[in-house]
Amino acid sequence: MTDELVPGRELAALRALQSDKWRRFGPDVLPAHVAEMDYPVAAPIRAALAGRISRQDYGYPLPGGRDGGRLLAEAFAQRMADRFDWSPDPALVIPMGDLVQGLYACVLAFSDPGDGVIVLMPSYPKIREAVTANARRLLALTLRDDGERFAFDPAELEALASDRARLLIICNPHNPTGRVFSRAELRALGECAERHNLIVLVDEVHADLVYTGARHLSFAGLDPAFAVRSVTLNSATKSFNIPGLRCAVAAFGDRALLQRFSQRIPPRVLGDPNVFGLDATLAAWQDGQPWLAAVLTELEAARDRVVTVLRAAAPAIRIRAPEATYLAWLDCSGLELPVTASDYFLRAAGVALSPGQAFIPGGSACVRLNFATSPTLLEHILQRMLDALTRG
Amino acid sequence: MTDELVPGRELAALRALQSDKWRRFGPDVLPAHVAEMDYPVAAPIRAALAGRISRQDYGYPLPGGRDGGRLLAEAFAQRMADRFDWSPDPALVIPMGDLVQGLYACVLAFSDPGDGVIVLMPSYPKIREAVTANARRLLALTLRDDGERFAFDPAELEALASDRARLLIICNPHNPTGRVFSRAELRALGECAERHNLIVLVDEVHADLVYTGARHLSFAGLDPAFAVRSVTLNSATKSFNIPGLRCAVAAFGDRALLQRFSQRIPPRVLGDPNVFGLDATLAAWQDGQPWLAAVLTELEAARDRVVTVLRAAAPAIRIRAPEATYLAWLDCSGLELPVTASDYFLRAAGVALSPGQAFIPGGSACVRLNFATSPTLLEHILQRMLDALTRG
Numbered sequence: 001m002t003d004e005l006v007p008g009r010e011l012a013a014l015r016a017l018q019s020d021k022w023r024r025f026g027p028d029v030l031p032a033h034v035a036e037m038d039y040p041v042a043a044p045i046r047a048a049l050a051g052r053i054s055r056q057d058y059g060y061p062l063p064g065g066r067d068g069g070r071l072l073a074e075a076f077a078q079r080m081a082d083r084f085d086w087s088p089d090p091a092l093v094i095p096m097g098d099l100v101q102g103l104y105a106c107v108l109a110f111s112d113p114g115d116g117v118i119v120l121m122p123s124y125p126k127i128r129e130a131v132t133a134n135a136r137r138l139l140a141l142t143l144r145d146d147g148e149r150f151a152f153d154p155a156e157l158e159a160l161a162s163d164r165a166r167l168l169i170i171c172n173p174h175n176p177t178g179r180v181f182s183r184a185e186l187r188a189l190g191e192c193a194e195r196h197n198l199i200v201l202v203d204e205v206h207a208d209l210v211y212t213g214a215r216h217l218s219f220a221g222l223d224p225a226f227a228v229r230s231v232t233l234n235s236a237t238k239s240f241n242i243p244g245l246r247c248a249v250a251a252f253g254d255r256a257l258l259q260r261f262s263q264r265i266p267p268r269v270l271g272d273p274n275v276f277g278l279d280a281t282l283a284a285w286q287d288g289q290p291w292l293a294a295v296l297t298e299l300e301a302a303r304d305r306v307v308t309v310l311r312a313a314a315p316a317i318r319i320r321a322p323e324a325t326y327l328a329w330l331d332c333s334g335l336e337l338p339v340t341a342s343d344y345f346l347r348a349a350g351v352a353l354s355p356g357q358a359f360i361p362g363g364s365a366c367v368r369l370n371f372a373t374s375p376t377l378l379e380h381i382l383q384r385m386l387d388a389l390t391r392g
Numbered sequence: 393m394t395d396e397l398v399p400g401r402e403l404a405a406l407r408a409l410q411s412d413k414w415r416r417f418g419p420d421v422l423p424a425h426v427a428e429m430d431y432p433v434a435a436p437i438r439a440a441l442a443g444r445i446s447r448q449d450y451g452y453p454l455p456g457g458r459d460g461g462r463l464l465a466e467a468f469a470q471r472m473a474d475r476f477d478w479s480p481d482p483a484l485v486i487p488m489g490d491l492v493q494g495l496y497a498c499v500l501a502f503s504d505p506g507d508g509v510i511v512l513m514p515s516y517p518k519i520r521e522a523v524t525a526n527a528r529r530l531l532a533l534t535l536r537d538d539g540e541r542f543a544f545d546p547a548e549l550e551a552l553a554s555d556r557a558r559l560l561i562i563c564n565p566h567n568p569t570g571r572v573f574s575r576a577e578l579r580a581l582g583e584c585a586e587r588h589n590l591i592v593l594v595d596e597v598h599a600d601l602v603y604t605g606a607r608h609l610s611f612a613g614l615d616p617a618f619a620v621r622s623v624t625l626n627s628a629t630k631s632f633n634i635p636g637l638r639c640a641v642a643a644f645g646d647r648a649l650l651q652r653f654s655q656r657i658p659p660r661v662l663g664d665p666n667v668f669g670l671d672a673t674l675a676a677w678q679d680g681q682p683w684l685a686a687v688l689t690e691l692e693a694a695r696d697r698v699v700t701v702l703r704a705a706a707p708a709i710r711i712r713a714p715e716a717t718y719l720a721w722l723d724c725s726g727l728e729l730p731v732t733a734s735d736y737f738l739r740a741a742g743v744a745l746s747p748g749q750a751f752i753p754g755g756s757a758c759v760r761l762n763f764a765t766s767p768t769l770l771e772h773i774l775q776r777m778l779d780a781l782t783r784g
Contacts, residue, residue, distance in 0.1 A: 019451025059411025097663030244667035271489030
């Protein structure tokens, strides 16, 4: 297995990639920003893509005479049942290219300009964008470091829900903090949504990337009363490292909800699955688990290394070990940097991190670090950061 | 070149494809329905896809550090300028997965339920569906066989435009009749749109597939007054035989039009290009012309063969040689068949054709025949049809 991971992938090969991670910055920079992993993809995915290529099979997909979107829906439902004890109805699962499409479409379908949308902050930038770019009011439910973990205040949630809120967007596991919300936290969110008749959009794209000690709970699987007011967005692209293949699903918890959505945004507007995204996703969900398990072991070691090294050598940086995702949220306020933290590490260390202010207004002292790379590259990234601080 | 075409592709290889054309029906049926070609794809496309595979390069695309959508827009604009004497502004070109998304989105963005939408009939089924599924009124502008060609009546167009029409959808070259509209016809459409302040959606996906004697004119390139009220939809997927890769563009003829569109349908709802669709489309538009020229020669021979054989051996079938597309529209009314023409040929001949009633209400005596296959398979298809008619 390990020979499939980054040790088998040379830096030169990574630098030849045409992806955001490896093309955004120049050759002097080590990238740890955008959420791509440096690992090769799983063997079943490679086999599926190679088969498509060898057949030159680029017509309208109808694998085995079945509709591609339907196959995706069934594979997704099966995987949720197998792994997360949740059984979505495949008839209420629709395909799309990526989760951001689904977020935009649901915000448009289920709210009107001026309506409030509750978002856990800090937030994946495109969640915020789906709210603000569509002229909805962003109601920020801040996750605060309570000394042990990032958590929200139920009283704040209740106050926000009372402010003409129509939607609640939950990102769980949470990007960028790495939180895996507990049953109690999810119940608090769901019960508040019930009280205020909110529709809940749930981004669970990191559900597969959960570390020892934590357990992902699907919001819609917790309670039928939550399910009927929920749309769950998911994709194999994050955990199987194929974001460029563009394939995702939206699972509606209730037929009426899907009908209401379709009135405003006919699913045809979201597009049909492309053959490579379809093949890769089916292969990932059906045959990718051994690869994922091996990658999780690597990622957990990388996470532990990041936390250990930074806590020891840069105690002014506050870091909580993420329970999931391959992203670490670093609060560098204690460093009292003269510029934004991302600019500092880019210029002084040649390390590209995601800027905190993209995740939360006023967050420029924070950065998000992507640790899904090889042990070797990770050491270089950490050492460059520490060297900069030492020189500093 | 010819060794790249179907003679090099065995029937067994075609039957192994997972596409609509080769999976919709059983092994006793020769498919000539959905618009896929049986030809292998162009060498530059194969090279681009193979490069992506060999690099395992599935991150967020940023080829050479450039935005994928922007590269597509520029390649499209360049190709239109080179081939069709039209220079769209790349800043007003947005990517999407397929044209049907664009049709749906434009119908939603530029009209309201109950508004009239003029559609040339018979029509590609999903154009009609984009109108009727969104509760707009379909205003049918019928193309009638005037003894030489399929043409519309300008007086009918004028009457329809007066019936609370908001949109005019032009499919040019036209599916399923194969018409390439003349400058005079396009001007009549454009001037009517001006008089009645219609927005014009132009599906030009067959623009590359035009035969000797005809010339494709881009509607938006004919007159700046037409351009400003137009959205042109196009894709390399049809002419380069890669529909499953899902990559298309919409070119807005005016900034205000794109802004109006984005207010109602933020382009983010349409999705971002997938890496394979992006690579293949850039390769097709930039390096695919020699392949396309060779394929057009094959297709024109196939078209001529269909027309010659059917006119000679089945004169009761009315057929006009299509000026473009690899689709022939056959009016089988003269055969006085007891069932729909598509059912007849499927059951009696084992040939799958697209049913006429999907293109126009009451069109069940018509079928659409896809002749983009090898000379050998085409002979089998035609012979099976003629044998069925002989038997009776």
